[in-house]
Amino acid sequence: MRYFVVSENIKEAENVNTLIFNDDINIIPGQFIMAWVPGVNQIPLSFSSVRNPKSITVKIYGEASAKLANLKPGEKIFYEGPYGNGFNIVKGKKLVIGAGSGIAPLIPLLDSDTTGIISGKSSGDIILSSKFNPRTLKIVTDDGSAGEKGFATEALKKMNIDDFEMIYVCGPEIMLKSVFDYVKNKGVNCQFSLERSMKCGIGICDSCSINGYQVCRDGPVFTLGQLKGMDEFGRTKLSYSGKRIFF
Ligand SMILES: Cc1cc2nc3c(=O)[nH]c(=O)nc-3n(C[C@H](O)[C@H](O)[C@H](O)COP(=O)(O)OP(=O)(O)OC[C@H]3O[C@@H](n4cnc5c(N)ncnc54)[C@H](O)[C@@H]3O)c2cc1C
Ligand code: FES
Known part of the structure; x- marks a missing residue:
């Protein structure tokens, strides 16, 4: 199995760490990646930097993410x-919208033409804003403890979205659906x-399936047009044990 060697561990927030490493892998x-934590599990994590020094930013939810975050x-x-497929990168003005640890894979898209919206439940959930x-x-933030009180979609509604060549969104599916509902027409x-x-x-396992797509293989990035054809989006998904649950 391949591995990265951690050169630095930066604490971003109470339960979020960024692991820095150098490697010549192209991303x-x-x-x-599926990061393997021996004796625990393997979990998907994206890259918060794709050029050396590369990084992944890990929010602690359970045992696997805790072990990784504390390397x-x-x-x-x-x-x-x-x-996975990754984002289709376009030239021109871009807007990135990230919630919680969902901001991490959007960081490699930033350039001088990028506007951002970061949302979280409270100030401790706002990471990588620097x-x-x-x-x-x-x-x-939901509680107003950082920035304006409210949700990402409310900040989006105050912007002129015709200004942007592309809008990139990552975070909990409930937030994606709210943005989707606003921009879809x-x-x-x-x-x-x-x-x-x-x-x-x-x-192989189909645990990530959505309307016949597999998020690991066909995604994780989907276009607006693809999501328009998915009635499970923002409505239902499979739990880790395989049970169908509703948002
Ligand atoms: C394509 C992809 C890329 C990802 N990239 C990143 C990344 O760059 N950084 C990052 O921190 N995470 C990322 N995640 C999420 C990450 O994989 C999970 O947080 C991780 O699997 C949690 O594993 P665990 O064993 O520590 O916690 P578990 O034992 O699986 O979960 C513990 C508890 O937390 C809940 N939980 C777990 N994950 C989440 C979540 N994401 N949101 C809300 N509740 C959750 C569970 O339902 C459970 O109640 C990504 C997920 C996907 C699908
Ligand atoms: S994670 Fe197994 S099919 Fe996608």
Whole structure:
């Protein structure tokens, strides 16, 4: 199994760490690895930097993410991949919208033409904001403890979205659906990175399925047009144990 050697571990927030490493692997922004945590599980993680020094930014939810987030310099991130299609990168003005750890795979898309919206439940969930030009960044939190009080879609509604060549969105599916519902008939170009339960990462187990697509193999990035044809989007998904659950 391949591995990255951690050179630095940066604490981004109470339960979020960025692991830095150098490696000559080629990665398209938005692609992910299945990171193997011996004796625990393997979990999908995307890259918050795709050029050396590369990085992954890990939010702690359970045992696997906790073990990874606490790796020390010199320790190894075992992985398979990179997997998935990644974002289609366009020239011109872009808007990235990320919620919570969903901002991580959007960071490699940033350039001088990028506007950002970062959303989170509260100030502790706002990460990687220092990567943005503060003049073109909007922060929103559910409780108003950082930036403006409200949701990402409310910040989006205050922008002239016709200004943007492409809108890139990543975060919990409920947030993706809210953005999708707002933009779907507005004639803008949009790409959404979906987070679904993943066990294999290579199209075998079907745990990440949505309307006949497998998010690990056909995604995780889907266009607005693709999502328009998926009635499961924002409505239902499979839990890790395979049970169908509703949002
Ligand atoms: C394509 C893809 C890319 C991803 N990239 C990143 C990334 O760059 N950085 C990152 O931090 N995470 C990323 N994730 C999410 C990450 O894979 C999960 O957070 C991880 O699998 C959690 O594993 P665990 O074993 O630590 O927690 P588990 O034991 O699986 O979960 C513990 C508890 O937390 C809940 N939980 C787990 N993950 C999430 C979540 N994402 N949102 C809300 N609740 C959750 C579970 O339902 C459970 O109740 C990505 C997911 C996908 C599908
Ligand atoms: S994670 Fe197994 S098919 Fe997608």
